[in-house]
Amino acid sequence: MGSVTLAASPPGPSSGSNFTLTKFTATPSGTSTSYQLTMTVTQTSADGSDFGTGSNASQQEVHAFPHTIYLVLRAANGNVIDQTANHPLQATLVSSTPATGITYDQDEKGSVAATATYSLTMPQNVTSSDTLEIYPYNVGPGSSFSNSQYVFRMGPSNDQSFADDIVSGVTTVGTLPVGQLPEVPYAAGLPVLGLAVVLASWWRHERSAHQSKRSC
Incomplete structure (x- = not known):
């Protein structure tokens, strides 16, 4: 019962990003297939391009949590369950603190973090041996997960400055709290x-x- 912390595996292709997932937990919510996902993302350095130049220059850059994050459910044998790479599971943003996401000042020298809560409905046939992971974007040849619109990144999906806003690391759930109701x-x-x-x-x-x- 209670929350389950998702264990971070070694950073993936986005390890050069300024954003790092520093906390990720899953808690049963409402029904046996409903979960609340809570995440904390930390911006470790400024993304200089977002400050702009000339009349568009700003002293701050703001990165909001995406409205939707995409996840993949796998069986113990590694096969994807109930969805394909083109239709991953979707978790919907409920709230974030601060509401605007991460605000990073131009003269900031440290790290700045923000936390968001998402709601997720799992398929009915999930077992405790299955694993849940954030969409594992991989640009390598032949990868089944190379659709950039599903990548977990801070900011809107139509932002063209793609690479520097990706949240680094690939995160999975080791043991799902399947069939449990909220405490x-x-x-x-x-x-x-x-x-x-x-x-x-x-x-x-x-x-x-x-x-x-x-x-x-």
């Missing part, structure tokens, strides 16, 4: 428990009073 925090259940105790006490009192009247 109900213990503290959240206390008011309900308290109400049940009160009602039970009232019911016993009323029953006792009713029996006393009948015996009179």
Whole structure:
């Protein structure tokens, strides 16, 4: 039960990017096939081209989380399940903090991070031996995953400065929390428990009073 952290594997073709996935967790949400994905992306250095020049120059660059991220589900034998490379699973953005994504100042020397939450509905036939991974973009010859529009990158998909906005690394889920429902925090259940105790006490009192009247 609870959240499952997705384990990062060695960086893929996008390892030269200024953006790195530093946290990624999956939590059951609502039903046995619904999940909430939470990710933190860190910008490690400025993307100078985004500051612009001349009258278009800016002191900040802003990179929002994409509305949709694409993922691939694989069986234990490595085969893709229920979708092809042309139709990967889609997770939809719910919210991000900050809402605008990552804002990086022109004179920034460190790293800046932002966190987003996505909703994902999995197929019904998923098992705990299956793995979930971010679309594994690979530009190599013969790759089944070379559709650039499915790559996880910060910013809109129509942005032409493609390579420098890709989020580095390839991330997968080791063990999926299949068939689990969301946890109900213990503290959240206390008011309900308290109400049940009160009602039970009232019911016993009323029953006792009713029996006393009948015996009179």
